[in-house]
Amino acid sequence: MKAEPAAPAGDGQRPDSRRTSGPPGARPRPGGLWRGRHLAALVGCLALVVLLxxxxxxxxxxxxxLGTVGRVLLHDDGSPEAIIVRQLRMPRTALAVVVGAALALAGVVMQAITRNPLAEPGIVGVNAGASFAVVIAIAAFHVTGVSGYIWFAFAGAVLAALVVYTLTSGATRSHHHTRLVLAGAALSASLGACTGIITMFNTTAFDSYRFWVVGALENRGTEALTAAAPFVVAGTLIALALGPSLNALALGDETGAALGLRVTWVRAAGFLSIMLLCGAATAAAGPIGFVGLVV
Known part of the structure; x- marks a missing residue:
């Protein structure tokens, strides 16, 4: 029989135990380091948002x-600066944060569903549908205020997304992503042409529409924020609940189905989240295109 090798000289510990902290035999935990970096990045991003x-x-x-801004936020002294910050700029800034968060979350869900890092909300015809609905509201119903645009824009965005989803619902898993992009592009082109025809022959609609279509936060007060907030909250809750399912879907449709994932239901719920988030954001701030490419 062969003799067992002698233990190495030194402090009597195993060689691998000297490279790790904690009790003997403990193994390194890279997940803890990743979570620490993730938490640090999250805190840094939140601090950046507060600064912005x-x-x-x-x-x-x-x-x-900035010192005056912080002072009037903590104490309303009735000064002109307090009136400007609290009554004029606070609704605009709050709406900007809500719209940005909604578009970002919708982009994440869209990229997870399509497995395309450049996918963005406009790919499902949201911007084109909202724009067309606003033109119809101006030309046919003589709506001129932003408070009236928001409901037409939301309805147009949701209907356009529903049409795209309907056109792609019958596709096979291997062709679903391609058909989604083609259906969104075709619907956007068609609605864009209809919008152009209406504004070409209706100068009143064009004059009002051009100020909305560029996308802006001016003259969007608390009414726009109040109208958009419930839809954003509902879309956010759906998207967060879909997190584990989207992680499984990122492995592929076949792998996700093998893991017990109901792919069709996950896609439908993801589309519902995208419709709520993008529809509310587009209705409140106007169409904002190529968010995914910018990011």
Whole structure:
């Protein structure tokens, strides 16, 4: 029989135990390091958002120092600066945060469903549907205010997304992604042509429509934020609930189905989340295109 090798000289510990902290035999846990970096990145992003919010409240036709912005936020002293920050710029900034979060979350869900890193909300015809509905509201119903646009824009965005989903619902798994892109592009082109025809022959509709179509946050007060917030909250809850399912879907439709995932239901719920988030954001701030490419 062969003799067992002698233990190495030294402190009597196993060689691998000297490379790890904790009790003997403990193995390194890379997941803890990843979670730590993830938490640090999240805290850094939140701090950046807070800084940008303060800058947004201070920037405008009348510049306000950040110290003054913080003071009037904590205490309303009735000064002109407090009126500007609290009544004029706060609704605009809050709407910007909500719209940005909604578009970002919708983009994540869209990229998870299509497995395309450049996928964006406009790919399902949301912008084109909202624009066409706004033109119809101006030309046929003589709606001129932003508060009236928001409901027509939301309805148009949701209907356009439903049409795209209907056109792609019968596709096989291997052709679903291609048909989604083609259906969205075809619907956007068709609705864009209809919008152009209406604005070409109706100068009143064109004059009102051109200020909405560029996408802006001016003159969007608390009414636009109040109207969009419930839909954004509902879409956010659906998207967060779909997180584990989207992770499984990222492995592929076949793998996800093998893991017990109901792919059709996950896609339908993801589309519902996208419709709510994109429809509300587009209705409140106007169409914002190529978000995925910018990111």
């Amino acid at each position: 919010v303060l800058i947004s409240l201070g920037v405008g036709a009348r510049g306000i120092p």
